[in-house]
Amino acid sequence: MTGTAAPGASTAGTATIGTAAEVLSAHLAAQAGSFLRGLPAVDLRTLRRVGATLHTFDALLDAAWSRELREELGRLGGILSQEPAYGRRLTRLLTSLDSLTSIDVPAPGPSGGPVPKPREAEGLLARHPGAPKARALLERQLTLARSRAHTTALQELGSARFHALADRMTLLVSDLPLRNPGERGSAAVLLPYAVAEARALTSAVEALPLERAAAPYNGDALHDPGDDRPWIQVRGLTLRAQYALEVCAPQLGGRAARPAAALTELSRILARHRDAAEAAEAAALAALTPRITPATAYVLGVVHADQRLEVEAARHTFSSTWPDLYRTGWLTDSWLTR
Amino acid sequence: MTGTAAPGASTAGTATIGTAAEVLSAHLAAQAGSFLRGLPAVDLRTLRRVGATLHTFDALLDAAWSRELREELGRLGGILSQEPAYGRRLTRLLTSLDSLTSIDVPAPGPSGGPVPKPREAEGLLARHPGAPKARALLERQLTLARSRAHTTALQELGSARFHALADRMTLLVSDLPLRNPGERGSAAVLLPYAVAEARALTSAVEALPLERAAAPYNGDALHDPGDDRPWIQVRGLTLRAQYALEVCAPQLGGRAARPAAALTELSRILARHRDAAEAAEAAALAALTPRITPATAYVLGVVHADQRLEVEAARHTFSSTWPDLYRTGWLTDSWLTR
Numbered sequence: 001m002t003g004t005a006a007p008g009a010s011t012a013g014t015a016t017i018g019t020a021a022e023v024l025s026a027h028l029a030a031q032a033g034s035f036l037r038g039l040p041a042v043d044l045r046t047l048r049r050v051g052a053t054l055h056t057f058d059a060l061l062d063a064a065w066s067r068e069l070r071e072e073l074g075r076l077g078g079i080l081s082q083e084p085a086y087g088r089r090l091t092r093l094l095t096s097l098d099s100l101t102s103i104d105v106p107a108p109g110p111s112g113g114p115v116p117k118p119r120e121a122e123g124l125l126a127r128h129p130g131a132p133k134a135r136a137l138l139e140r141q142l143t144l145a146r147s148r149a150h151t152t153a154l155q156e157l158g159s160a161r162f163h164a165l166a167d168r169m170t171l172l173v174s175d176l177p178l179r180n181p182g183e184r185g186s187a188a189v190l191l192p193y194a195v196a197e198a199r200a201l202t203s204a205v206e207a208l209p210l211e212r213a214a215a216p217y218n219g220d221a222l223h224d225p226g227d228d229r230p231w232i233q234v235r236g237l238t239l240r241a242q243y244a245l246e247v248c249a250p251q252l253g254g255r256a257a258r259p260a261a262a263l264t265e266l267s268r269i270l271a272r273h274r275d276a277a278e279a280a281e282a283a284a285l286a287a288l289t290p291r292i293t294p295a296t297a298y299v300l301g302v303v304h305a306d307q308r309l310e311v312e313a314a315r316h317t318f319s320s321t322w323p324d325l326y327r328t329g330w331l332t333d334s335w336l337t338r
Numbered sequence: 339m340t341g342t343a344a345p346g347a348s349t350a351g352t353a354t355i356g357t358a359a360e361v362l363s364a365h366l367a368a369q370a371g372s373f374l375r376g377l378p379a380v381d382l383r384t385l386r387r388v389g390a391t392l393h394t395f396d397a398l399l400d401a402a403w404s405r406e407l408r409e410e411l412g413r414l415g416g417i418l419s420q421e422p423a424y425g426r427r428l429t430r431l432l433t434s435l436d437s438l439t440s441i442d443v444p445a446p447g448p449s450g451g452p453v454p455k456p457r458e459a460e461g462l463l464a465r466h467p468g469a470p471k472a473r474a475l476l477e478r479q480l481t482l483a484r485s486r487a488h489t490t491a492l493q494e495l496g497s498a499r500f501h502a503l504a505d506r507m508t509l510l511v512s513d514l515p516l517r518n519p520g521e522r523g524s525a526a527v528l529l530p531y532a533v534a535e536a537r538a539l540t541s542a543v544e545a546l547p548l549e550r551a552a553a554p555y556n557g558d559a560l561h562d563p564g565d566d567r568p569w570i571q572v573r574g575l576t577l578r579a580q581y582a583l584e585v586c587a588p589q590l591g592g593r594a595a596r597p598a599a600a601l602t603e604l605s606r607i608l609a610r611h612r613d614a615a616e617a618a619e620a621a622a623l624a625a626l627t628p629r630i631t632p633a634t635a636y637v638l639g640v641v642h643a644d645q646r647l648e649v650e651a652a653r654h655t656f657s658s659t660w661p662d663l664y665r666t667g668w669l670t671d672s673w674l675t676r
Contacts (some may be wrong), residue, residue: 082347122564124559124561124646217554217650219437220644221462221647222462222640223437223462224461225461286634294631294634295635298638298639298642300639301636301637301640304636304639305640305647306643308462316555
């Protein structure tokens with residue numbers, strides 16, 4: 001992983017694609033342009049893409065500038081992500097509760113769609129007296145939290161700090177600060193950095209309890225939910241690997257398509273894991289509200305268990321989907337020498 | 339399914355085994371003897387075996403006598419089964435709650451045993467303030483119900499009606515009332531009745547939503563639990579098929595071993611289904627107790643969901659285990675002509 005061109009890189013291809021610096025500049029310029037055109041709205045995925053790209057290819061960039069911009073992007077992303085996160089929690093919990101109390105809506109089936117049943121579906125909490133109160137409580141608490149997060153986001157978008165960040169993004173469109181501005185290495189120089197992200201992801205996934213998650217109904221949802229954090233970290237690494245692959249897409253051509261699709265699917269599963277874990281937490285918090293009725297608390301207990309079950313199901317799906325990425329033969333060393 | 343010997347029945351084997359009447363008499367005499375020797379304790383499995391055998395081979399027995407004895411056996415079984423049922427519910431719910439609140443006991447894994455984990459297991463409700471109260475409430479309610487069922491059982495065992503039943507069982511040891519006492523058909527006559535039970539079981543299983551149950555995390559536990567009754571009926575039919583096979587065991591010899599083992603496994607899975615469904619119901623009932631705290635109710639909601647998840651898991655296991663019975667090539671028509 002040095003700054004010199006990998007020996008097997010195609011010279012013809014490189015001539016068309018440009019140098020590593022040109023490819024990286026073009027990618028970041030496109031992202032920064034998208035960010036600036038979207039203002040005053042901010043697309044969180046663009047923030048995350050720029051931040052991840054700065055992280056992955058840090059060794060090629062001006063060190064202090066890159067670190068500062070990443071810190072600012074991370075901070076802004078943390079603030080702006082609160083409002084949609086509360087919105088997702090609200091939608092997820094109300095959808096869960098409505099399905100638990102439904103008397104005629106079929107429950108969502110596995111990915112193949114709901115299997116037809118010979119009778120009307122009826123949720124576990126259909127006609128339960130605590131259900132309307134639990135629904136109102138969750139709606140009130142999460143709507144309030146979302147409104148507060150909205151206010152905080154608006155304040156942030158009007159701050160001098162945000163305008164300074166927008167100025168940095170403007171610079172990114174025209175003039176990427178490189179560590180060695182004279183460097184003329186081919187685009188193949190970028191690949192080892194993407195491979196390093198792939199390796200980091202693989203190591204983190206291999207540390208997950210995948211064998212256990214592969215056994216359906218393993219009891220982890222309720223009896224031993226374990227730690228959600230390693231799974232949430234794997235989601236971050238999956239996105240980073242996905243964005244690194246996007247940067248290298250011009251030189252990889254068609255080879256990037258299948259791993260990119262597999263990474264997208266994995267990050268979708270892990271987003272479901274994160275959303276369910278956060279929703280379960282929100283239901284547990286709502287149950288601590290003073291002066292709620294026992295019926296309300298009972299329903300929140302069922303909703304909490306339901307979301308933890310979703311966490312277990314997401315881990316199970318991840319364990320069976322992860323090998324798909326390998327079957328694409330993605331970012332192994334062979335990619336570097338082809 | 340007539341009263342004449344099937345053409346392929348081995349004459350040599352029949353000579354050793356005896357006539358259909360002799361085989362049936364010997365089987366019921368052995369069960370009745372076991373019942374009488376066990377008094378004053380009553381083994382519910384013996385009651386169920388005798389009742390099922392009378393049902394399956396009803397066409398060979400004195401009609402009025404058979405019907406009356408079956409009714410008495412069913413009634414007694416219904417009364418005596420209450421105490422152990424409350425005991426099972428109590429054990430199951432306290433085990434569930436202890437596992438949900440455990441801070442160092444690994445959760446029960448799938449049949450292969452718990453997969454080792456690199457850290458201490460911790461249940462979802464570990465350190466939850468409602469857990470001790472919910473445990474005390476369940477223990478109090480189910481212990482009381484079990485005590486009442488015990489009193490009712492003792493009264494029943496001291497009643498004139500029970501003594502009349504014991505007298506009927508004494509008759510069964512020595513003198514089985516047959517419909518046609520002169521009938522000398524070979525033991526092969528019994529087989530079509532066992533096949534009819536196998537067919538009844540197969541029809542009932544084919545009406546279950548097995549395709550849906552086969553998809554793990556299908557959401558049926560909470561979002562669409564459906565009707566437990568068809569599954570509970572299939573358990574009854576599984577036991578009946580199992581007991582009919584036992585009656586035919588002398589003539590089937592080694593051929594009966596594998597289907598008998600498969601039926602035992604299926605009835606074990608369905609007993610788990612029934613126990614979990616009943617335990618879930620008990621947790622829901624406990625949550626209706628007046629003046630409980632919201633924290634207690636919350637824990638009962640989680641426990642209820644946990645038991646419904648067990649119901650879903652049992653259905654999933656049944657869906658994947660049921661084909662094992664078929665692979666034994668059991669009670670198909672070929673058995674009758676071999």
